Amino acid sequence: MISAQAWSDAQLLWDFQQMHxxxxxxxxxxxxxxxxxxxxxxxxxxxxxxxxxxxxxxxxxxxxxxxxxxxxxxxxxxxxxxxxxxxxxxxxxxxxxxxxxxxxxxxxxxxxxxxxxxxxxxxxxxxxxxxxxxxxxxxxxxxxxxxxxSTPMPLPEYVDSIGDARLVLDMLVGAQQRLLIYPEQGFMIHQEVPASVTTAYERLRAAGFTSRLAPRPS
Structure with a gap:
C-alpha cells in the first residue's frame, strides 16, 4: 500500500520533472x-x-x-x-x-x-x-x-496505464536523483530544484522507493 504522503510527494516530482x-x-x-x-x-x-x-x-x-x-x-x-x-x-x-x-x-x-x-x-x-x-x-x-x-496524462492515469505504481514511483525518484547528481558529473546542465521537490524526493527515498537509483561514483 502506498501512503497518501507518498502519492503527494510523487505528484510534486511528477509536476517538476515535466518541462511544460x-x-x-x-x-x-x-x-x-x-x-x-x-x-x-x-x-x-x-x-x-x-x-x-x-x-x-x-x-x-x-x-x-x-x-x-x-x-x-x-x-x-x-x-x-x-x-x-x-x-x-x-x-x-x-x-x-x-x-x-x-x-x-x-x-x-x-x-x-x-x-x-x-x-x-x-x-x-x-x-x-x-x-x-x-x-x-x-x-x-x-x-x-x-x-x-511526452504523453499528456495526469499521474494517476499514467500509473494505471503502466499497471505498476511502485515502478512508477521508483522511476520518479531515480529521475530526480539524476537531476541532483549528474550536473556535477558533467552529464547534464544544472537546474534549480525547489526545496519542496528535494524534500519530497528525500521522503520517497526514506520510504523505500529506491530500486532505480543510480550508484554514486566512488
Whole structure:
C-alpha cells in the first residue's frame, strides 16, 4: 500500500520533472527508448500533426525491457510507428544507446551521417523524464533548440496505464536523483530544484522507493 504522503510527494516530482513546453514544429523528433510504448505513440502523433518531418527512435534494451522488447526499444518503437501508418522512410532507428546520454549522442551522430540539417529537436520521453532528457540534451547538443514532449496524462492515469505504481514511483525518484547528481558529473546542465521537490524526493527515498537509483561514483 502506498501512503497518501507518498502519492503527494510523487505528484510534486511528477509536476517538476515535466518541462511544460508547448509542442511546435522542429527539424526532427527524437523518441527516447524505454518500457513505455506511449513514447512512440506521442512521437507518431506529433508527426501526424506536422510538427516533425522525420523521426529517430533510439534505444537498445535494459533490465526493464529485455523480455518484452527483445529486438530493442528503438526497433519496437519503429514497428509501432509503422503499424500506426508512418512511412518507413520517415523513421530512423538508433539501436545502441543504453542511457540518456547515449540516446542524445548517438542520435546526433546518426542524423549527421544522414546529412540531416538539425536546428531544433522535439525530444519525446516518458513524462517523468522530460527534465532529465532536456538537461542532458542541452549539455550534449547545445547548438540546437530542444522542445520537450511526452504523453499528456495526469499521474494517476499514467500509473494505471503502466499497471505498476511502485515502478512508477521508483522511476520518479531515480529521475530526480539524476537531476541532483549528474550536473556535477558533467552529464547534464544544472537546474534549480525547489526545496519542496528535494524534500519530497528525500521522503520517497526514506520510504523505500529506491530500486532505480543510480550508484554514486566512488
Amino acid at each position: 513546453h508547448t509542442p511546435r514544429p522542429c527539424s526532427v523528433g527524437v523518441g527516447l527508448g524505454s518500457h513505455d510504448l506511449g513514447v512512440a505513440d506521442v512521437t507518431v502523433d506529433l508527426y501526424r500533426r506536422g510538427m516533425i518531418p522525420l523521426i529517430v527512435f533510439t534505444g537498445a534494451t535494459s533490465r526493464t525491457t529485455r523480455e518484452h522488447m527483445p529486438r530493442g526499444e528503438a526497433e519496437h518503437y519503429r514497428e509501432r510507428a509503422l503499424e500506426l501508418g508512418v512511412p518507413d522512410s520517415a523513421v530512423l532507428v538508433e539501436p545502441r544507446a543504453r542511457n540518456t546520454g547515449e540516446n542524445i549522442r548517438f542520435s546526433r551522430e546518426l542524423l549527421a551521417e544522414r546529412g540531416v540539417d538539425v536546428a531544433s529537436v522535439l525530444l519525446v520521453s516518458k513524462p517523468y523524464e522530460e527534465r532529465r532528457a532536456f538537461a542532458t540534451a542541452r549539455r550534449l547538443w547545445p547548438e540546437v533548440e530542444i522542445v520537450s514532449a
